[in-house]
Amino acid sequence: xxxxxxxxxxxxxxxxxxxxxxxxxxxxxxxxxxxxxxxxxxxxxxxxxxxxxxxxxxxxxxxxxxxxxxxxxxxxxxxxxxxxxxxxxxxxxxxxxxxxxxxxxxxxxxxxxxxxxxxxxxxxxxxxxxxxxxxxxxxxxxxxxxxxxxxxxxxxxxxxxxxxxxxxxxxxxxxxxxxxxxxxxxxxxxxxxxxxxxxxxxxxxxxxxxxxxxxxxxxxxxxxxxxxxxxxxxxxxxxxxxxxxxxxxxxxxxxxxxxxxxxxxxxxxxxxxxxxxxxxxxxxxxxxxxxxxxxxxxxxxxxxxxxxxxxxxxxxxxxxxxxxxxxxxxxxxxxxxxxxxxxxxxxxxxxxxxxxxxxxxxxxxxxxxxxxxxxxxxxxxxxxxxxxxxxxxxxxxx
Amino acid sequence: xxxxxxxxxxxxxxxxxxxxxxxxxxxxxxxxxxxxxxxxxxxxxxxxxxxxxxxxxxxxxxxxxxxxxxxxxxxxxxxxxxxxxxxxxxxxxxxxxxxxxxxxxxxxxxxxxxxxxxxxxxxxxxxxxxxxxxxxxxxxxxxxxxxxxxxxxxxxxxxxxxxxxxxxxxxxxxxxxxxxxxxxxxxxxxxxxxxxxxxxxxxxxxxxxxxxxx
Numbered sequence: 001x002x003x004x005x006x007x008x009x010x011x012x013x014x015x016x017x018x019x020x021x022x023x024x025x026x027x028x029x030x031x032x033x034x035x036x037x038x039x040x041x042x043x044x045x046x047x048x049x050x051x052x053x054x055x056x057x058x059x060x061x062x063x064x065x066x067x068x069x070x071x072x073x074x075x076x077x078x079x080x081x082x083x084x085x086x087x088x089x090x091x092x093x094x095x096x097x098x099x100x101x102x103x104x105x106x107x108x109x110x111x112x113x114x115x116x117x118x119x120x121x122x123x124x125x126x127x128x129x130x131x132x133x134x135x136x137x138x139x140x141x142x143x144x145x146x147x148x149x150x151x152x153x154x155x156x157x158x159x160x161x162x163x164x165x166x167x168x169x170x171x172x173x174x175x176x177x178x179x180x181x182x183x184x185x186x187x188x189x190x191x192x193x194x195x196x197x198x199x200x201x202x203x204x205x206x207x208x209x210x211x212x213x214x215x216x217x218x219x220x221x222x223x224x225x226x227x228x229x230x231x232x233x234x235x236x237x238x239x240x241x242x243x244x245x246x247x248x249x250x251x252x253x254x255x256x257x258x259x260x261x262x263x264x265x266x267x268x269x270x271x272x273x274x275x276x277x278x279x280x281x282x283x284x285x286x287x288x289x290x291x292x293x294x295x296x297x298x299x300x301x302x303x304x305x306x307x308x309x310x311x312x313x314x315x316x317x318x319x320x321x322x323x324x325x326x327x328x329x330x331x332x333x334x335x336x337x338x339x340x341x342x343x344x345x346x347x348x349x350x351x352x353x354x355x356x357x358x359x360x361x362x363x364x365x366x367x368x369x370x371x372x373x374x375x376x377x378x379x380x381x382x383x384x385x386x387x388x389x390x391x392x393x394x395x396x397x398x
Numbered sequence: 399x400x401x402x403x404x405x406x407x408x409x410x411x412x413x414x415x416x417x418x419x420x421x422x423x424x425x426x427x428x429x430x431x432x433x434x435x436x437x438x439x440x441x442x443x444x445x446x447x448x449x450x451x452x453x454x455x456x457x458x459x460x461x462x463x464x465x466x467x468x469x470x471x472x473x474x475x476x477x478x479x480x481x482x483x484x485x486x487x488x489x490x491x492x493x494x495x496x497x498x499x500x501x502x503x504x505x506x507x508x509x510x511x512x513x514x515x516x517x518x519x520x521x522x523x524x525x526x527x528x529x530x531x532x533x534x535x536x537x538x539x540x541x542x543x544x545x546x547x548x549x550x551x552x553x554x555x556x557x558x559x560x561x562x563x564x565x566x567x568x569x570x571x572x573x574x575x576x577x578x579x580x581x582x583x584x585x586x587x588x589x590x591x592x593x594x595x596x597x598x599x600x601x602x603x604x605x606x607x608x609x610x611x612x
Contacts, residue, residue: 313483
């Protein structure tokens, strides 16, 4: 085998192979960095949101100064909800139900003095919430209430409160460690519940509890209050549809644009990363082309030797091996170096992302490893097929 | 494999010719294992073509060539690889020596494939053929006579039913030609193999059973 290698690798052009290795390295690096960046950056827009579906829109009526002065009801009437339901862009729509009583809550974390505040609850039908059904449930009379908090609260705490009080910053994963006590009612009717924080949402700017809890508690603590809903949650087929904006403008409704922006940002991130990866793939293809040409040239220069090898009894499979191992080695080295480069680059931008968004838990490097190995395997297989074809043609002496 | 059957064979380039008078072309000829054949020919009579047909390098001929009962046109490259390792050995007219390898490596590259001979057996051949001091020399720097001896040694590092030697001593002196003939005869006898030698003048000195005119 060593003599065979020595024989067949003569005339190998080192500059050509270095050219290929660098091109292949660049291609792999671009593709892998693109994938890694996508996986690291996408949680900035979608991080563990209780509403991972991008197609939810919150609709409310426009609040004008005149309306405030005249005490006009800002709620949606049934016929207005029906009208929205009939629109082509609307998949389904449901009202927010608010708590009709006074609530205060205390929150503390790991023994620090509790923060107390007056607040309110809202609910949407349970099938709009992505959280697991067994967790997102309330039976009348239970002491524990599942809660989803607005992400803005976490940001307020991390950047305003924690910083000035020298307290640790919180990530999403630590949310379940927050102790939350909810006080409802006055005097003898006063009841204390324990809040079980399931997660944070950047999409729904409200303190969300299960619908069954709102129904039950409104009946118990505020039996006579009944108001039209002021906000609606709507699932649309395509959030970029112009018809939505036109309809909302005509009806003088407001939509909370934030989640649309997050959806758009993710969409653009996808496009940008796809373009970058396409460029990377193109570089990979070109580098593969260089390698194939370079090895073809080598085979061409060695044709007489190859013929002799076949005439003295060598099989095309055996003769192929030195060329295959040459290509494989260069590919594998490029893969490893590209991977190391990605890790180095990543360490720079990850520290930047975690400074800006401490609550984000960046994803691992598994998708990048998988992508790298997939490209490597694909290249190796294609290479083997092309080489075998070329060499067995010589073996046929045709 | 016990016989090679050449059945009305003619190189395609001769297909227009009508003046062919040959013991091989356009005849039914059986070459048997254990026998020694000398094929004498003038230049241009298709001697190297015949050798190329017999080792599967070319197939531009009319008629049939069979190994035992099998038409050799049916063989695929992998079959030929097996035949060239175990059944048919050949010494090429143009020698086909790897110039960038040493004399030793040129022989061992074949033996690595067949594992037929030990290193000491090969070294013994080098010494018998007067190349004991040339094992590490680059084959490309050797004389044609030396290359011819290397080519013979390479062809003997395998088991074979027939050995086909195309002008094996064209560049050799009488003394070396005798040693080469002895070596080839010894190995052929060990394998009970047939010897097919071609010549355009200088013969490999052997006691031939048949002398054929091409």
